[in-house]
Amino acid sequence: MNNKEYADIVLKELTHTLTAIDQEAAKQFVSLIDQGDEIFCAGAGRSGFQVKGFAMRLMHMGIHSYVVGETCTPNIAENGVLVICSGSGETKSLVNHAAKAKEMGARVALITINTESTIAKMADVVVEISAPSPKSAKQGDIKSIQPMGSLFEQSEGIFMDIAVMMLMEKRNMTSDTMFGRHANME
Template sequence: MNYRTIAETIVSELNHTLLSVSDQKAREFVDLVDAADEIFCAGAGRSGFQIRGFAMRLMHMGKKSYVVGETCTPNITENGVLVICSGSGSTKSLVNHAGKAKSVGAKIALITIDPDSPIAQMADVVVEISAPSPKSAKEGDIQSIQPMGSLFEQSEGLFMDASILMLMEKNHMDSDTMFGRHANME
């Protein structure tokens, strides 16, 4: 395949996965994040890279956002929300984070392929993204030309970017407002 064919196929796959997300679940996700005093973001592997971008945009909005595992991340309380990106919804370290958040009364939002996973059972909001992954129960049900969990990882990143746009609208912000919080020590 040539580049153009590959690019068109990937865009088509992303169109399918992003449009399969429930608008109601997206709004519930945005409302949960918006209502929290602090937002804690967790993910492993490539999902961890995606959630870091979400934490950064939340910071640009003036929200108190943290990446779980960083040395400057405080403790989570009942007024916080833990946002987890996990295709399988069963990564052991993330299951442990969810259990801790639940034990202190914090809310949990999960972006996943598997809405029946262990983390989903603890979550207040579950956003399902229909994408294949070698670790997913849906492997083989949905096809992708991309390797491993690439389609899910791209889709979760774009879902979180769309969520930021929804949060911006809800909070009457624009890109210029947010740019004032952009890093100036690069």
């Protein structure tokens, strides 16, 4: 296959996963972020890279956002929100983060394949992305030509970008109003 053929298939896969996300769960996710005093973001591996991008966009919006595990991340408190990206919902470190957040009275939002996972059972909001992953017992309702969990990881990143756009609309913001917080020490 050539690049265009692969691109056509990948875009169809992404369209399938993104349009299958439950609209009520997406609204609840955005509402939870909007109401939180501080947003803490956690994920492992490629999901961790995706959620770091989300934390950055929240910062661009003026929302206090942090990446769990970074040296300058403060403690989570009662009105904090922990966003976890985990295909399996069973990654031990992320299960521990969710348990600690709940212990502190914070809320948890999970983006996952596995809605029956340990983290899903603790979460206040679960956004299901129906994609295959070798790490999840639940495989989603689509087969992918992409390796490993690529479809999930791409879908969660795009979903979080869509959530940012929903927040921007809710808060009457534009890219121009956000750009003032863009890094200037690059």
